[in-house]
Amino acid sequence: MALMITDECINCDVCEPECPNGAISAGEEIYVIDPNLCTECVGHYDEPQCQQVCPVDCIPLDPERPESREELMAKYEIITAA
Structure with a gap:
């Protein structure tokens, strides 16, 4: 599953630089995760x-985007090949 950021986000900016795929960015009100780039x-x-690194524990799995470890690895391979 891709991850998601809930509205408990306090915009502390510690998650964005930690993402190796660049999937996290500032949204209109809180940070957001691009599910096409998130490989967990x-x-x-x-x-x-x-x-x-999240101090408020607001980054759960996105239940609407189930992905197996194999699917996440395939996505990783596509992202890193680009």
Whole structure:
């Protein structure tokens, strides 16, 4: 699953630089995650880095975007090949 940022986000800006795929950016009110670029850090790290640094724990899995580890790895390979 791609990750998502909930409205509990406090715009602290610690997650954006941690994303190895550039999937996190400032939205209109809070930070947002581009699900086409989010691999939950599969291929880069063992755990999603944005979740590790978020001080308010507002980055859960997006239940509307289920993806297996294999699908996330395939997405990682496409992103890094580009």
